[in-house]
Amino acid sequence: MTSEAINTDTYWETAAQAVDWFSPWHTLVNTEDGPGAKWFDGATCNTCHNAVDRHVAAGGADRAALIYESPVTGSEKTYTYGDLQKEVALLAGVLAANGVCKGDRVIIYMPMVPEAVFAMLACARLGAIHSVVFGGFADHELAKRIQDATPKLVLAASCGIEPSRVVAYKPLLDSAIKLSSHKPGCCIILQREQLKAELVEGRDIDWAEALLSASPHGVVPVAATDPLYILYTSGTTGAPKGVVRDNGGHMAALTATMQNFYGVGAGDVFWAASDIGWVVGHSYIVYAPLLVGATTILFEGKPVGTPDAGVFWRTVEKYKVKALFTAPTAIRAIRRDDPTGSFIKKADISTLKALFLAGERADPPTIEWAKAELNIPVIDHWWQTELGWPALGVPLVGADIHIKTGSAGKPVTGFTVLTLDEASRPLPTGEMGDIVIKLPLPPGAFPALWQNMEGYKKAYFSKHAGYYLTGDAGYIDDDGFVYVMARTDDIINVAGHRLSTGDMEEVIAGHPAVAECAVMGVSDPIKGMIPVGLAVLSSGAGVDTAVIGREIVTRVRDQIGPVAAFKHVGFVKQLPKTRSGKILRATLRKIADGETVVTPATIDDPLTLEYARNAFKGMGLG
Numbered sequence: 001m002t003s004e005a006i007n008t009d010t011y012w013e014t015a016a017q018a019v020d021w022f023s024p025w026h027t028l029v030n031t032e033d034g035p036g037a038k039w040f041d042g043a044t045c046n047t048c049h050n051a052v053d054r055h056v057a058a059g060g061a062d063r064a065a066l067i068y069e070s071p072v073t074g075s076e077k078t079y080t081y082g083d084l085q086k087e088v089a090l091l092a093g094v095l096a097a098n099g100v101c102k103g104d105r106v107i108i109y110m111p112m113v114p115e116a117v118f119a120m121l122a123c124a125r126l127g128a129i130h131s132v133v134f135g136g137f138a139d140h141e142l143a144k145r146i147q148d149a150t151p152k153l154v155l156a157a158s159c160g161i162e163p164s165r166v167v168a169y170k171p172l173l174d175s176a177i178k179l180s181s182h183k184p185g186c187c188i189i190l191q192r193e194q195l196k197a198e199l200v201e202g203r204d205i206d207w208a209e210a211l212l213s214a215s216p217h218g219v220v221p222v223a224a225t226d227p228l229y230i231l232y233t234s235g236t237t238g239a240p241k242g243v244v245r246d247n248g249g250h251m252a253a254l255t256a257t258m259q260n261f262y263g264v265g266a267g268d269v270f271w272a273a274s275d276i277g278w279v280v281g282h283s284y285i286v287y288a289p290l291l292v293g294a295t296t297i298l299f300e301g302k303p304v305g306t307p308d309a310g311v312f313w314r315t316v317e318k319y320k321v322k323a324l325f326t327a328p329t330a331i332r333a334i335r336r337d338d339p340t341g342s343f344i345k346k347a348d349i350s351t352l353k354a355l356f357l358a359g360e361r362a363d364p365p366t367i368e369w370a371k372a373e374l375n376i377p378v379i380d381h382w383w384q385t386e387l388g389w390p391a392l393g394v395p396l397v398g399a400d401i402h403i404k405t406g407s408a409g410k411p412v413t414g415f416t417v418l419t420l421d422e423a424s425r426p427l428p429t430g431e432m433g434d435i436v437i438k439l440p441l442p443p444g445a446f447p448a449l450w451q452n453m454e455g456y457k458k459a460y461f462s463k464h465a466g467y468y469l470t471g472d473a474g475y476i477d478d479d480g481f482v483y484v485m486a487r488t489d490d491i492i493n494v495a496g497h498r499l500s501t502g503d504m505e506e507v508i509a510g511h512p513a514v515a516e517c518a519v520m521g522v523s524d525p526i527k528g529m530i531p532v533g534l535a536v537l538s539s540g541a542g543v544d545t546a547v548i549g550r551e552i553v554t555r556v557r558d559q560i561g562p563v564a565a566f567k568h569v570g571f572v573k574q575l576p577k578t579r580s581g582k583i584l585r586a587t588l589r590k591i592a593d594g595e596t597v598v599t600p601a602t603i604d605d606p607l608t609l610e611y612a613r614n615a616f617k618g619m620g621l622g
């Protein structure tokens with residue numbers, strides 16, 4: 001079954017008119033090198049110029065560009081496009097003075113502060129390639145990214161603020177640099193007043209001091225096909241995948257989505273309540289709103305608890321937000337704390353035209369609740385780090401906003417989406433299969449994995465020739481609506497955060513007392529899923545499972561990060577496996593979720609299901 005939206009050369013040529021190019025392309029889309037299409041090949045441009053300088057040159061210097069709203073620190077500040085240009089040019093000057101040139105990598109390990117946005121744009125200004133690492137990842141994960149991206153320089157903050165604690169970033173950075181065999185030459189550290197960091201002599205530079213002696217740097221032209229950034233995302237192994245984004249195609253695609261999907265343009269206020277460490281943050285906190293001259297909100301806080309479940313609606317009222325984008329988990333958390341929507345009723349949210357949800361499956365009860373309380377369209381839309389912008393959804397633009405609750409929508413212009421069976425045959429409507437996208441992928445989708453073209457082709461393009469494998473399974477209905485139901489690999493979504501259970505298994509298996517283990521994504525009413533582990537102890541290991549359990553939980557938190565939310569591990573004599581030795585993870589997940597389980601015909605020892613049932617019961621599951 002195919003579900004198709006228009007994807008014409010004219011569409012992308014028109015979209016590209018919204019971008020300032022320094023020189024034109026000779027080939028709109030070059031597919032000579034296989035699946036990694038090169039859009040706007042031959043053109044030169046600069047993303048920072050288009051996101052910042054262009055608006056200033058067109059008389060928009062006084063228009064609000066970035067609003068920093070930080071309930072966790074009690075601060076707020078608005079930066080106009082003129083302010084943004086000054087901040088970014090100066091920081092680019094600092095980077096250049098420290099040896100950063102076009103093509104160099106820069107790691108950004110920062111919380112949701114304006115300087116993090118300046119950092120991304122300053123890299124773009126110089127043609128340097130940024131790689132933002134989410135603050136909820138610990139040193140080992142940061143080290144993997146430093147190792148792979150080999151950055152010349154790191155930009156970091158001394159700390160991040162979580163509702164329950166101040167997170168010291170700098171010790172994690174120092175430890176990550178120790179763990180990595182690649183050592184960045186220099187770290188520029190933003191000292192936040194909540195916790196100052198100790199600087200390493202000869203390597204670390206104080207951010208504020210560096211700015212004092214800096215001169216503003218101009219925009220460096222780059223090829224449309226040059227990388228703008230690398231964003232690491234969970235793959236099926238412990239090694240994260242370095243998703244590469246280009247400059248030209250990315251700008252054309254993001255501009256088109258703002259105009260044609262979200263219905264947001266210059267002067268509108270757009271709020272993506274995500275984090276700059278994720279693709280949603282890259283695309284819709286930073287680049288897309290700025291590319292169209294809109295105002296973007298950078299929110300340092302949570303949907304609940306900072307200070308309450310009304311903070312989203314008060315922020316919408318305060319800044320006259322036109323469209324809000326968040327993860328379903330945030331709405332579930334708000335609903336849990338304010339089931340009657342009392343905070344919504346207290347705020348004037350009349351400027352809000354739609355709520356967009358993505359990052360994980362939006363469960364129908366959550367959508368229905370939000371629709372009833374907000375009285376605006378609640379639009380589920382589906383995409384991935386790899387794609388960079390929504391592939392399925394229902395555009396807010398247009399007269400007929402037809403939504404089917406439970407479906408992530410129809411293909412957005414640029415994507416032809418199909419469901420295939422194991423033999424690559426299109427499936428009839430209603431039948432579950434691999435969700436794939438027909439090649440070539442549109443502008444803005446990833447043309448490569450960083451320095452890993454072989455892995456790129458193997459992971460995404462080898463199973464079904466001529467199609468991109470999304471890793472999601474689902475079905476398409478008679479009206480062309482696509483239902484995204486599950487992952488086909490070991491990736492799980494925890495509070496909208498994409499994580500690999502394989503990665504967690506590697507960390508747990510590293511515990512000296514563990515012989516083998518399995519991690520499953522188990523349903524959670526707020527986070528959608530949480531990881532739960534089962535482990536088999538090696539013979540001769542200590543028998544105090546309470547102690548070993550605590551050590552395992554700490555190990556995952558220390559090595560992957562608190563964001564993994566790994567809190568449950570149980571112990572079994574043996575894991576349920578097929579006769580060929582494959583762990584029956586899907587069966588385990590069903591048991592943990594309390595679903596009825598038919599003993600698989602291929603199981604080696606049915607008794608192992610009983611062991612698992614007892615272990616899950618011990619954790620309050622099943």
Ligand code: COA
Binds near residue numbers: 136278302303564
């Ligand atoms: N830096 C350091 N630690 C971080 C962090 C960051 N940037 N982000 C999260 N963490 C930590 C949290 O402090 C928490 O630690 P804890 O175990 O000590 O409490 C842990 O990671 C899990 O955090 P989180 O996923 O935020 O869960 P929570 O229980 O604190 O809050 C929600 C639950 C639903 C409110 C929260 O997950 C949320 O706002 N989700 C929205 C997700 C989102 O926007 N995703 C982006 C996709 S669009």
Ligand code: AMP
Binds near residue numbers: 386
């Ligand atoms: P990420 O790369 O972090 O954006 O995660 C992408 C994955 O999140 C997808 O492959 C899906 O598994 C899941 N996902 C994102 N949005 C949705 C959605 N609207 N419905 C269902 N799953 C989603």
